[in-house]
Amino acid sequence: MLNKPDQKEIKKKREKLKEKGKYHNAEKWQIAFFALNNTATNTAFVLIMYYAFFTQNVLGLSAAIVGGIATAMRIFDGFTDPVIGFILDKTDTKFGKYRPFMLIGNIILVIMIIALFNVPPEWSTQTKYIVTALLYGLAIIGYTFQTSCTKGAQAALTNDPAQRPLFTFFDAIYNTLLFAGATWFIMTYMAPKYAQNVNDPALWSTVSVIFMAASFIMTIMAIIGIWSKDRTKYFGLAENAVEIKFKDAWEVLKNNRPLQMLIVAASTDKLALTARRAGFVYFFSNILYNTALQGTFSVWVMAPAILVTYLGVKYADTTLQKN
Template sequence: MSNISNKYNSAKTWQIGLFALNNTATNVIMCAMMYLAVFSQNILGIAAVVIGVAITSMRIFDGITDPIIGYLIDKTETKFGKYRPFMLIGNIILLITVYLIFGFVPTLEQSMRFPVLMGIYVVYVIGYTCQTACTKAAQAALTNDPKQRPLFSLFDAIYNAILFSVSALIVTSILPPMFAEGYESGMLNPEMWKTMAIIFGLGSFILTVLAIIGISGRDKKEFYSVGSKAVQVKFKDYWPIIKSNRAIQMLVIAAATDKLAGNLASAAKIYLFGNVLMNVALQGEMGVITTPVTIVITIIGVRYASKLGQKKAFVAGTWLSMLMLFAMLIIQPFDNVSMTSINLNTILFLSITILQGAFMGISGNIVIPMIADCADYEASRTGKFVPGMMGTLFSFVDKLISSLSSTLLGIGLAIIGMANAVIVPNTPADTKFFWLIMGCMYIIPIFGHIASLVAMKFYPLTAEKMVDVQEKLAKIKSEEETA
């Protein structure tokens, strides 16, 4: 008879560290796609509102693929494991489709660009779902130790801090001068975007290979099942999860509202730097300072989560991020911000921006291991270990809500009369454009945080509750072994 107290399947730290690169790999692609609205409007000649509405509408298709992929993951057992085949296939689809979007579509006749772009985007969605679903689903197999699960957030936050600063540096500072000849800005040269797609695609593939190595030792049946008995997974199992699992309900609301606001801010960030601060290159230059500060704050946040639970870390990060957003709106230190001429506004803008991003990173990065908690909670309730379904159920609602960011930005630009304008970097924003940027960057994210805090009031998986969940799962396995 196994010892029930020995209820944790702990992973090696290097396995967690390498597997976290799977999320980084998809985030590399996401970093490229964050510029889709700008690219479409300035290069393809397609209004931002049209792209925004089209991409949001595409989420209906995306919503169909999520449960299908989750179902297939939970049903899959191969000699290469459950997750690795989906990770590899998904990433290959991503790097091909991203290159086609940024490298091939601009070569088409104007009338063909929009329909071809949408066709490629359909395939892109399938690849993205395959790989991102594994990031969430494999968490439960990676480790069930509550002291270890926040480690994923630590690695993920460090990788993302480096990625977001480096990617912004590449797109706003490194590539534009290389492609500026004959253009007002290198960002108006189609060749710059094709080069970006190649760099980001290859980077994503390398990270995916490393993540596959990381999960290989845990991608085995003994780590992704409650016991030895096979669980029959059916599509009808989704409804009981939606109806009865309060944890995933509240986590979806909290994370999706934050992600909607975060995506909107990310999409508008290039306008903040290029049309408010009048220094588009500053977006990339800030990464030199942002990255180490984010890493330090994340380490503190992960230690907090390991001791007091992931829920408390999420709530603390959200509160602190919201305070920074309020501070930026009140102070508005946007005049004469420069890395070469340090003044009070520069210090205030950099400090608030860096701290807000780091605090938001704590709550944002800890969501993925919280999904694993929800999967374990479901297994303790029903005996069904369905991390694929849990992860893609989360993704379905999360992406459906967060996809509205493209539409909101496009509608905002249309309302102020800039739907079809070529928005040249380093040209000043008028009053309407300024307040649209403020709304996207600070006001809407505040409301997103408020919604998250309300949802967390009803999220049941405290640190104490997760101890009970793991004890119950250990008891189920023990009873199977002695039966």
């Protein structure tokens, strides 16, 4: 049986490493602010999960074709990750490495999502297929630009293992509140303003503007959080680093079977999450005919989800899984 590590000894070692400059820390408010970067992209993701519902129920498109487009876009998302990650890895500007990607990615995301949920129902069917698929694809690119910073910038913000659970805690709380609160906001708060008609294009037009405005504000807060740490000193482009070209990355992608499986797993996981959320929407709106109940249901599950998140983070902290 493994002995539990001595907390005092680990703390002493960590303090020595700090003194040697091996660790750099962030203020708690910086971690709390930067964690909003993931929440900002997930705010857009909430609306993307309503893509199938909107295109079918509001625009009148075929469920089979829309499902095929959604599946293709999730696979496309999996392939954009290593490409944009490669570009990000080679980026170092006077505005930092991460801040430009976060801002540009969110601007693309805001424009494309709002445009997507404002496609007029009276357009021709063919035009609606082409335009919604194009806007979805461009939104994925903006989404990947911004999400590629979430993991990478954490090390620039703080590389102290003692602070890792803190980011997880803020991130989990924000997103639990987001996914539960968003459903309540759309189905229980906003829908009654449109006579409980969730097929009203005006509802989705208004919701898209509100959500993406919130996403932009959270992105600005995240940029403020990473501002002082978004420097070469912290994300460290080594002077003797080997020059990596895109064809080298392509060779890795083409020949690395585990990486290919990771892309497939990430894509299908996101697709499954999207399908699950869309299934909830369809069940409450088209089978139970009670969209307000979906909002109430999401609030019911919010408290236990937050509790489980808190207990999980505390467990990881006390058992030193972060090390």
